[in-house]
Amino acid sequence: MTDIQLQSISLKVLVDKEKNQVIFAESDNDFVDVLFSFLTLPIGTIIRLTRSQSFIFGTGCMNNLYESVDKLDVKHLCTPVCKTMLLSPRSSAETPSRNLKVNIDDMDPIQYYICSSRCNQEYSYKKSSYKNVRCQCGEMMQKGLSIKSSNPANGEQGVFVKETTSFMISDDLHVTLMSTMTSLSLLSKLGIKARSSIEERTVNIVVLHLLMSLLSSETPLTNLVFLERVIVDQIQFDPRNMTQPIDERDAEIDKKKLRVKLMVSKSNNKVLYAEAGEDFGDLILSFLTFPLGAIVDLLGGNSPWQCVNKLYKSVEHLSVGNYIKSDECKNMLIRPKLAPYFSCDNQLLGIEEVYLPHYSEFLNPKLLNARINRGGGFLKGPKMFMITDDLVVTPLSSISAIYSFNVPLSDVEERVVTVGKKEALSLLKASLFSKSALTDAFSFNLSLKKPKQEE
Template sequence: MAEKKAALNEDLENVITLKALVDMGNNKVIFVESDGDFIDVIFSFLTMPMGRIVRLACKSSVPVEIGCMRNLYQSTVKFNKNKFRSMECILMLLLPCNAADCQCKNLKLKIDNDPTQYLLCANDCFLSYYTRIRCPSCGCLFSRGTDLPVDDTQVGGVFVKGQPRLIITDDLQVISPALNLLMHSFASKTPLTEILLKNEQIPSLGDVHSSQGISIHSQMHGDTIDEEEKNISLKLVVSKSKKIVCYAEAQEDFVNLLFSFLTLPLGFILEKMQNVSWKGCLGQLYKSVEDFDEQYLKSNFHKELLVNPMLAPGFRYEKTLLGIEETSFYYVGRKLTTDKSCIPDNTPAESVKLNVVDPKSHEDRDESAQGFLKGPATFTVTDNLVVRPLSLILEMSVLQELKVPFTDIEDHIVHVGKREALLLLVASFVGDSALTNTFIRGLREPKQEQ
């Protein structure tokens, strides 16, 4: 009996209680009231890298297709391991590190149970996420783990200060399980109603933007694109009559860019698509955090973790077309942190900053190599971002499936700079025709006022 009670108490530690106001006539949740624990959980969604989200979606009882992201994930799984510069490159894409892991490990309800390991060499020279790598400074294997910090900055909530009682509308402006809430949020405007009351299957995300066009947030401020940035090129095979991209042939630099999408935190993608109309309500969640009263947040640092999330150190693709930066690790009091406020006064940040071994390059003696894949290599990429080493069989099967004859195709060489990379990122997130919507349909931006 005592064992059952102990197990019950352990289960209750991972449950968050909500109060819901329900419209019984329409079987709809109007809003829920919760404390900071629940808010911390849904805010943490913004920090999660896409590779981890897709991995959870594949395991979820209510799976959802997130644009072309699952195809990118599955392409990585099916690739010959010898195509990657190191075995760790595969792990970086399938299980990317969360730059806010130091904070998210303190969530009351965790939906991601694959913790990142943090290892220091014997002489505290470098940090690594992987064990079989040798320290580039002293040559020691990484075998000693460090503890992530649980210090005074973490007391009383993760992102939200204290335990305020807050209202959450049905469109996010668990619950157990919170994973279902995340999955429903990708393709529904009323995820709380569907989880609490209806238990409905997640609708297809679909190609919701193709007739409307996409506007990218950073482009609305008059950013100009340096033509010299357009140093990635690929060949598109286009159907002249259907005006769609059947497939593309590309070098490893373009595929590296695509695969890097899996390392990006969700909040970074949402920031780039604030004006996109799509089925999910995660944009509402992002906007809510942006407008959240700062008195409820622990600090501006914690807000930045959500609205301007960075990559974990070592995860940045060297061709910086997407404009995302890496955070930094600091080793303070024998603990790891990304929060500079934990550094004692009069201690220079650089003196406690940890260098991180680049997991992509430790087996590669080519100092000019970049990204996750070995080169030179050529790949076939379908419109919905299935990626394979150059395959005439795949290309022929795509044409056959699309019912496009050889007489109806033509080749186009296109170049990818910052603008195209961001358009491609958004198109791959919200639809299943990423290449067509990026390069053919001319995803429109709002006209600038004169």
């Protein structure tokens, strides 16, 4: 881990000495800003930061997706930069996050790149947010333009919450306003009657460890204060509760469907792998670019990460103006968008991309045709890909596929499914908390009949 990732932040906590348990913490805006900023981090960034601790997403398939991209030959990607975008996705809150007291995202500060040669007037000095994008003039964009960190408007401090606000944070990271009555009520609820059984402590919390605990435990503060390590609680995954209702405003999105062939074991209705084009591959790989808060939003605030849910609902309940600095800050946390150019044509889940006011000045790093500003995908087509049940993505090879079967060949059957928003949402949830993502996501229609052979 880098020195940046091991940075800590001071926190005052009240502990139950008898139970070795954190009752609650008191904090100013600095700690809460850091805590809330976790909602803006893309999944791929979290994996990159915690890669040495693979158990963070060990119950699901996200690590496999990340490793698949890492191993994928760039010839299968629309541009070489696509690999960087998936392995180190940018956050749409990257600019305000530069003002956090501790920012664990160790990517270089935002800077734009231009080509080394002097573009003619037609191209007007196009810029890219990624290095080694090919300019319209043919040169690679490698010259960096550093952007200085901006000071908050009118000298106002704080990133997401007001500087003057003080907060209480429970052990499961529910954030509320400082209140004596709330703290007394919490003590009473825990059966604490004597002051002799409690103690105030000031501790240093390693911010990266806090992020890891947030995603892997229901008592992250207690774990970090008393055990000084990340503890993994077993997250229960229920494949029977896979789908979420589609809002009326998403009806237009759900009209788009992808067609996917599944190779299935007839004896147990288990998916062995999927054969699909680059459109379905883009859908799967784009999960790495989704901010944590956007995933909770898609799941209706009811993700299997209980502490993330508490954090998310804390932001929802804090009013704008008094405590949250602005509507823009609040939406940045509970409905975070994708960073510019990270949206795919076949994303299906309707997460918006941040709009750059001057899109015409930038190049889309996913597209070789630099005259097109938006859209595109990560995988180059037309191409068929093989996606295993645990979401290992590789170019399709019939020989490799045959040798991957762990069932008799006579037990293998091809079935076809269509994927819209409901199925994509089920697949996203399964990819986070199941080792059999395809089987769990498509369990409701694996009873489809074998397709007729083409004549």
